[in-house]
Amino acid sequence: MQQIRENQQNDAEYNDLEDENDREQEKQQQANTNNQRKELISPEIIANWKKIRGYPPNQKVYIILGQYQDLRNYLNSEGWIENENQESLIFDLKWVTKMKDVDHVQLLDQQITNHFEKNFNLTSKNGLAKNLRNLIQSENIDFDVFYPRCFDLGDVQEFEDFVEEFKFSHAESVVKQFVQENKNSQTEFNQFQLIQVLVAVYSLIKKTKSILQKINEIVYIYTYIYINIYILYIYIFIYYYFLYYYYIYQQYKLIIFLYQLNQKNNQVPIISAEEWKIINYQCDYVYIRKNQDLCFKIFQKIQEELGITQENILEECHKQLENLKNYDIQTQLNNKNMWIVKPAGLSRGRGIRTFQQLEPLLNYVIGKNVNWVAQKYMENPLTINKKKFDIRQWALVSEWNPLQIFFYDECYIRLCFEDYTADNLENKFVHLANNCISKQAEGFQEKVNETMMCLDDFIEYIKKQENGRDFYNEKIKKQMQNIVINSIKSCKDTMINRKNSFEIYGYDFMVDENYNVWLLEVNSSPSMEHSTRQYKKIQISQIYMK
Incomplete structure (x- = not known):
């Protein structure tokens, strides 16, 4: 680093x-x-x-x-x-x-x-992640509700933020695994395991406090701004031009100062090196055994501060997970702390790897002449016949000012070649639904039509699973439309408009087990090859306009 x-x-x-x-x-x-x-x-x-x-x-x-x-x-x-x-x-x-x-x-x-021109602001993985952050200020939209956390590893600050987020996500997974394995509150716990879980719970408390602090600071700043806008109107009415411009200048400096102070205070709280070593050894307690004095000292300090005992540790785990759920919507995406690493400018699944451990991930990306992004893996995917899938949806922008967006009524579903499991991270046929990946699998030609599904078949499949409810038209389609609109809005100020230019974008979405839609990436020049019979059914004439 x-x-x-x-x-x-x-x-x-x-x-x-x-x-x-x-x-x-x-x-x-x-x-x-x-x-x-x-x-x-x-x-x-x-x-x-x-x-x-x-x-x-x-x-x-x-x-x-x-x-x-x-x-x-x-x-x-x-x-x-x-x-x-x-x-x-x-x-x-x-x-x-x-x-x-x-x-x-x-x-x-x-x-x-x-x-x-400058379409990379939307279609590159790091450009998309950067511009989506503008939504909270420009549109008052929280992109965390539809875009798994993504970090540009080529940016020093984002690299450091990712490392800390990875550690907190790992602490959360330790607590979740502990709860799943010890549903009986009368269970006798291994003392080394108690130390690890207690440190993980302590990390979750720090993360929740950090989120609350950010919320309070943002509320304070916006309240201050609104109050001063009202006062500003009074100054405009009374003092006209001179004091008006002077007041704007002074308030501008103060708001910038508050914003910078807010950014400084909003740094993710640090998990200490000792705490991370304890949390990181989920299945191997060699470090704890070799450093018993230090570990038990940390254990006693945290135990005294939190008032947690062996008798109430499970209750405290449930409590902190619920607290985190109230303030961090993406906690639902995490279970085993899986992260996916992608080259920022490549497509068709090239260079993509999945990791659960920090050191192998860093070894994979550091030293290569490639700009990488790390994104939280969605660990609660909706599956079709036990297979993970994504949705390829087309959208067309005909003009940026005024903004005109067309949404294609038809989409298609890409299924992974093998059944979904979180146990084998290196099997790309389990985790990646790209046709370029699936066609490398043994036996692909015999099952080629099982790797894609047309929209009508997808709707019917969901209806069978949900007692006739059409979740696609009730939830999925509306969410996709809103995500397309908001993602394009996020970078409209960075694009160069031209009257006789247009562009088709290929959006890749995933759906979680609660039918929430998550944006994976946006592709320029999306493939339109007739790779399966389902693909050939797609008509690109019916459109939705916003």
Whole structure:
């Protein structure tokens, strides 16, 4: 961790040393280059290209990069012609897989393309996690209710926050496992186990207090702001311009100070190194046996502070788990402290691993030239015939200002190849539902149609499980629509709007056992291959607009 911090500090220092004049010259050179490149394409050049080839002036031309045969067939049927020179600037529509294949600098106003600039703010895993945090301020929406906690491990502060969150999550799992294994309050407990559980309970208490402190501080700041806005109106009415602007400036400084103080106080409370060593040895008490004096000293201190005895420890475990449930909605996602690690910019399940222990996780990500995110694994998934699944849902943005979002009525369900279990973390056929992963499994061709399900079959399956209730239309679809809208709103200020650009996004959702929907990620250029018979049934003509 120290090495990562030093490396980032060195990078920051290097950036600070960059000469301002050089940067201005580079900007000017880039502007000149852009102007020169603009001259390479014009409506007159396009018209002349069509005339030379004998096409009428209104002939529509397209360029496609990627395997989009259905789109080609449709455009051809509508009288469009394909420009097979994929680097040509002559087109009315350019449809590509990657945004970098569109030179936005050279686009004419009338040319259409299927990507917006800076779409990584929504479609990269770290960009999505960062922008969703804006919802609480811009829309008063808590993204914790639909997005499992996610940390950018390339950011020093987030890396440290993740390590602490991992430790608290592990403490919670220790308490939950203890409760599940000792439902009888008359059970005799191993003394070493008591030490570990007591330290874990103590950690949960610290976490709950931290959450309460954050809530109180946020309420205080917003109350202060609202009161002062009211006072501000009075000042505006009485003192007009001079005191109005002076007051705004003073209040702005004070609010910034309170916000910074709030951020400073909101640091996740630290689990000490000794406490972590005790909590971390869930099945192996070697450390405790070798350090009995230290451990029993910690045990006595916590026991005196909390008033917990062997007789009431189970009761206290239940109490603290209930307290945590009241203030942390994501406690329902945790049981064995499973976390999933993903490369921030890759798709199709590449590089994804699942971990329960901190050290192997850190060994996996540190030292690789990849930007990683760590996200809480959803440990209470709804399953279909014992298989974990996710939902691929399409959404289309046609404009960012004013924002226009279309929601496709049809979606499809991707099922993992093997039955779900939390015991085998390394089996990707259990945990990942990507078709690119499943097709690597032995016997996939014989069961290919069992790895996907169309929406109608999914609705009928749920009805059979829930005595006829249609939970898809009652809960799941509405939640997906709200998540799509809110996630897109979270990054609308970072996107570059363009009238003749649009983009289709592939949303991946999971559903927990209570039919709550959770967002996993958002994909740019989602695959539309006909990989199964269920996929072929999907119609992309019916849409929902917000």
